[in-house]
Amino acid sequence: MTPQDLKEYIYENDKVDFVLNEIGCHHIKLNKNKEYYSCGNVDGDNPSCILAFNDKYLNVINYTREEYFRKNSTFSPDIFTLVQYNLSRDNKNFDFSDAIKYLHKLFDLPITFKKETKKEKKIDPLDVFKKVIRNSTPDYEDLADINEIEQMDYIPFIHIDLFKEGITQPTIDEFGLAYSNIHKRNIIPLRYWLDGKLLGYNMRTVIPNYDKFGIKKYFITPTYPKNQNLFGLWENKKYIQGKGYVVVYEAEKSVLKRHSRLDKTGVAISGHSLSNEQARILIGLNVDIVISMDKDVSINEVRYICEKFYGIRNVYYTYDKHDLLNPKDSIADAPKKIYDFIFKYKIKYDETEHKKYLKSLEEKEV
The missing domain is CATH 3.40.1360.10 (Dna Topoisomerase Vi A Subunit; Chain: A, domain 2)
Structure with a gap:
């Protein structure tokens, strides 16, 4: 699930109070109109300094920890900020990504990078790119599916031009850089920041005067959520x-x-x-x-x-x-x-x- 999917799951399954209890909040109460939960901080004795709103956004107000919540939120603090605060009391390195992982693990849910949608008819995400290639030069026909690098024409090295720009072997190994001899492109795998899942590739042509042949300089997997x-x-x-x-x-x-x-x-x-x-x-x-x-x-x-x-x-x-x-x-x-x-x-x-x-x-x- 994406972070927003996860918040909606918690709300729709009435798990807000369960989360608050699991992360150490105390005096957890649902207000009479069921609009929010009030509770106390894991490291404080005020029984109602926290308001956790009971809707799909799960925004949180913490009246006695305002500075922390402001600094650790882009917009409105939410349940992730509260989880991060509570669990960082015992582990100072516990951060936003750990909070997301913690809640996914708590409910045994998979982490994904895009919103789950109903299955629809399969569409080839590379169709536009394939048409450009077919119209440019016969050497680039039958472009391989790039969902997994193992299915591609590639070697675990880089083109000499990129090497001359200073990219070294340890970096090639760490990032899994590769080169496609058929398509004449350096291949950069794009991995999700949270769990390392492979989301796609950025492939840069090494062909001189590529634009004159109708070839794109870069090709990023169309489904990559940059x-x-x-x-x-x-x-x-x-x-x-x-x-x-x-x-x-x-x-x-x-x-x-x-x-x-x-x-x-x-x-x-x-x-x-x-x-x-x-x-x-x-x-x-x-x-x-x-x-x-x-x-x-x-x-x-x-x-x-x-x-x-x-x-x-x-x-x-x-x-x-x-x-x-x-x-x-x-x-x-x-x-x-x-x-x-x-x-x-x-x-x-x-x-x-x-x-x-x-x-x-x-x-x-x-």
């Missing part, structure tokens, strides 16, 4: 929490390059738009957040992303104010000295930055 995932978090999570910060890049390749340089603090959002779910996942890590978009992303777009964390987590952004990068580069593409320089002088998104962002919005309205 707005609900962060590439590299599954592989890098322990290192990120040990370092106390996470660096958010646009592209998967940036994460791979930094990993090859023994910097395992990176994740990628697969674009330059950060979804609310991705923001929530990052907040749940309980570490500082460094936004590092490519150079061609405007400062206002960067500040818009930072706004999602302002007042909740320490958030910074990198900015090439000395014009050291090429027009579309990530700092991960830069040599070590340039990367270290830009990263050292990253900008904290504080009240001053917040006011600059608000001012830019006012100027747009004029």
Whole structure:
């Protein structure tokens, strides 16, 4: 189940009080209109400082732990925030992802990345891609199904071009990188941040002048839910929490390059738009957040992303104010000295930055 599916399951099966009891809340009472449960904190003696709303959203108000609940929620705190708080009393490393896993295990339910739907007639998700390939060159006919990498033409190596960009063998092994000789593409497996489940692939062509042949530069599995995932978090999570910060890049390749340089603090959002779910996942890590978009992303777009964390987590952004990068580069593409320089002088998104962002919005309205 997805996190929202899980909340709906708990509500529809009248399991809210069961969860509250299991995580150590006390004096659990359902109000007379059945709109919410009141209870006390696992580490407190106030019998009614918590309100857990009895609906499919399971939002929670904790009047005596407001700061923690505000800092550990993107929007409204909910049952996951309460589980995280209660169980982190005995295990300080217990985080948002652990809370989701705990509740799934409590009810013996499977974790999934997309909302469960009724089975419908099977549609080939690669049909559009196959048509492009068939119309471009005969060497690319009969594209294989990529639901599992074992069914593909691939070798567990990378093309020389990617190797020249600095991707090393330990990174190839850690991320399961591969190469398709038939399709002339480097293959990057995309795994779910929570449990490592394979969700799809990003495959990048190595053919020169690919656009003249009608070939796409990138092909990402159409069903990949990029707005609900962060590439590299599954592989890098322990290192990120040990370092106390996470660096958010646009592209998967940036994460791979930094990993090859023994910097395992990176994740990628697969674009330059950060979804609310991705923001929530990052907040749940309980570490500082460094936004590092490519150079061609405007400062206002960067500040818009930072706004999602302002007042909740320490958030910074990198900015090439000395014009050291090429027009579309990530700092991960830069040599070590340039990367270290830009990263050292990253900008904290504080009240001053917040006011600059608000001012830019006012100027747009004029």
